[in-house]
Amino acid sequence: MPKGRRERGAPPRPPPLAEHILQADAPRPSARSKRRGGPGPEDGGGGYVDERLSRRILEQARLQQEELEAEHGAGGTGPRGSGLASLPSDSEDEEGPAPEDDEAEALPVTAEDEEALETFMNKNPPARRTLADFIMEKITEKQSEVETAMSDVSGRPMPQLDPRVLEVYKGVKEVLSKYRSGKLPKAFKIVPALSNWEQILYITEPETWTAAALYQATRIFSSNLKERMAQRFYNLVLLPRVRDDIAEYKRLNFHLYMALKKALFKPGAWFKGILIPLCESGTCTLREAIIVGSIVTKCSIPVLHASAAMLKIAELEYNGANSIFLRLLIDKKYALPFRVVDALVFHFLAFRTDSRVLPVLWHQCLLTFAQRYKEDLSSEQKEALLQLLRVHSHPQISAEVRRELLNSSCRDAEVAQPVLME
Template sequence: MGKTKKNKLSKMKIEVTDLGLVEQMLEDKSVRREARVKMRKPTEEEDDTVIDDKLSRKILTQARKQQEELEEEHGFKKPKDVRPKVVSLGSSKNEDEDSGEESDNIPSDDEDYCEQVKVNPEDEKALEMFMSQNPPVKRTLADIIMEKLTEKQTEIRSQLSEGSELHVEKIDNRITRMYKSIRQILSKYRSGKLPKAFKVIPNLRNWEQILQITEPEEWSAAAMYQATRIFTANLNSKLAQRYFNLILLPRIRDDINEYKRLNFHLYLAIRKSLFKPAAFFKGVLLPLCEAGDCTLREAIIMSSILAKCSIPMLHSAAAILKIAEMNYNGANSIFLRTLFDKKYALPYRVIDAVVHHYIGFRRDKRDLPVLWHQSLLTFVQRYKEDISTEQKEAMMELLRLHTHHKITDEIRRELLLSKCRDVEDGSSTVMQTN
C-alpha cells in the first residue's frame, strides 16, 4: 500500500462550505504557517544598465543618419526652416535649485515664443520720423558708480537714503578678487548652478557696487536670465526697478540691435521681470518710451511679451496713463494698442487721458503712421461706450483732419453706433457728416 497523505488544509484549495463543522473549528484554533515567499536574485539581463554619454551620442547619430536615409529614399526633403531638436541627456534640476523661485513651465522649443520678427521697411521709416532727434545719453551701472565715487564723501552721505540710492563703500581686496573670478564664470555660463557668492549679492547693502565688479555687460544670455530670476525674487520693487533699468534693459536693446531678434534666454528674463509689474513698467517699458529712440523691432518684440503675460489691471492702467501723457513717438502706439487689447475695465481718469492724447493731434500737421490709426481703432472698439458725448464729437472732428483710406471709416462707424456714458436712452447726438 502506498503511503497515506495527510490532509493539509492550509495548502489545499478547499472551500469552507465543503468541510465539516468539527474540521472548521479545528482549523480556526490551529496555528498555520504562512507560505514562504522566495526572493529570486535578479539576473544580469534584468539589471538596468546606464549608458555613458559617448555611446548615447553614437546611438543618436546613427539613428539620425538612418532617418535621413529613409527620407531620401521616400523622396521626403526636410524644410530648411525646421531645426533638429536638441536631445538633452542630462538633468536640468540643478538649474532651478537654490534660486528662490519655482521654474517656468515653458517648452524648450523657443520658436513658439521668440519668433522671427518681420518689419515692414515703410513702417520703419514712418516711425523714424517721430523719433526724438536728441535721445538721452545712456548711463550704465559703471557710469553711475564712478559719478558717485567722484563726489565728496559728505555729499554722498547726505544724499543717500535707505533702500533707494546707491551705497558706495570700500571693498576688501579679497572680495574683489573673488567676484572677478565669478565674472569669468558668468561670461561663459550655459547651465547648472551659480556660485553661492553671486546669489547673496541681492542681500548686500552695496549690491550695485558688487555687481559692477562682475561686469554685467559681459555676462552670457543664460547668466542674465538666472541673475534676473535671483534679483527679481530677492529685491523689493524699488531696487528691482534699478536692476531692470541699469542692467536688463541695455542688454535687451543691444541684443536686438546686434542680432535683429531677441535671444531666448533674454526673452525669459523679461517674462521673469514681469513678476514685479511695477518695477518692470518703471524700469523697462516707460524708460523705453521716454527715450524717444525705440525702434519698430524693439516695440514689436516687447509688445508681444506684454500680450502673452498676465498683468494686473492697476499697473497696466497706470502705464497707459503715463504713456498717454508722454511726447508721442511711434512705439507708444504699439504699446497702447497691446494694452487696449487686454480689455481691462479702465477707470474714467485713464479713459479721459487717452482721449486727450488722441485729440491733441488735431494741431499736428504731419502724416500720422498706420500704427497710430490702428491704436485709435483698437481704443474705440474696446472703450467706445466709456467716453462722453463731448469727447465723441471731438474725436469725430479729429477723424476729418487725419484720415486713412481703410481704417478711418471703421473708426467712424464704431463711434456712430456706440452709446456714450452720459446718455441714458442710447440715442447719439453725433450726426454722420459727409
C-alpha cells in the same frame, strides 16, 4: 450566498467605472472661479472699476511720479506704474518660444510706414545710463565713505572694498562670462542681500555675462530685491543688454527673452525700469517695440500697474513705439477708470494740430481703443474724435473707427425709463 451588510462608518463604495470616467471628463469649476464669481475684465466679461480702486491707481501714480522726480531731479509730465501688486511665483510663469519675426505679422507695416515712424523718433536722444555711470555717481556723492583710488588692469575704476571681496567677485565674473547651465556661485546668490549690491554687481562686469547668466541673475534679483532696487537692475543691466542684442542680431536671444518675462514678477519695477524708459528714449525701434510688446501680450499684468502705465505713456512725447504698447495694453480689455480713458482720448486729440503724416500704428491704436472703450466715452469725446478723423484719416481704418463710434452708446447718455400705464 447573500451579500454582507456594510458596517456603519465604512467608506462609501466607488461608483461604477463608466460613471467614474464620465465624472472625470465633466468640467469642474475651479476654486479661483468660485472666488471670483464670474469672468473678470480681462476675460471680456462686464465689470467696472469702483471708486476705491480708481483712487488707488491715481494715488500710486502720483507717489511714484514724486519718487522719480526726487530720484532723477527732473520730473515727467505724468504718473508712472505703481508697485502694489505682484504676479504669481516664478513657477507659474509659462515658458514660451524665443521671439522671432512672427510677432510682426499682427502689425503689418510697410516701408512707407517705417519712414513715417522715423519722423517721430528723437533726433538727439539722451545718453544711455549704465551701471558704471550709476556707481560712479554714487561713489562721488559718498566720497568720504568710498574712494576711487583703486583701479584694476582694465582701467575700470573700482570702489574701495576688502581685497578678499574683490578677489572673490572677480572670480565670479569669470564664471558668469562663461556660464551656460548649472549652479551659480554662492557668492553671487547673496548679492541681493548686500547693502552695496550695486558695487558688487559692478565688479562682476554684467556686460560680459552670457545670456544664460543674465537670465539666472534676473530670476535671483527679481525675487529677492525690493521693487525700487529691482527697477535699477532692470534699467541699468537688463534693458541695455536687450537693446544691444536686438540691434546686433536683429532678434532677441532666447535667454534674454525669458529674462524679460521673468522680470515681470515685479510688474511695477518692470514698467518703470523697462517699458517707460524705452518709450521715453525716443529711439525705440519697431523691432524692439514688437519684441518687448509680445511680453505684454503673453503675460498677465495687474490692472493697477497697467492703468498707471497707460496714463504715463499717453502723456509722453509721441513716437511709434507708444502706439504699439498702448494698443497691446488696450487689447487686454481691462475695466479702466474714466480718468485713464480720458487720458487716452486726450492723447489722440493732441494730434489735431499735427501736420505730419501719422503712421499706420497710430490708426490701429485708435481703432482698438474705439472697439474696446466706445461705451465709456462721453458724447463730446466721440464728437471730438470724429472731427479728428477728418484731419488724420486712413483709407481702410478710419471708416471702421467712425462706425464703432457712431454705433455705440455714450456714458453720459440718459436712459429713458419705460412709463407704466395704469
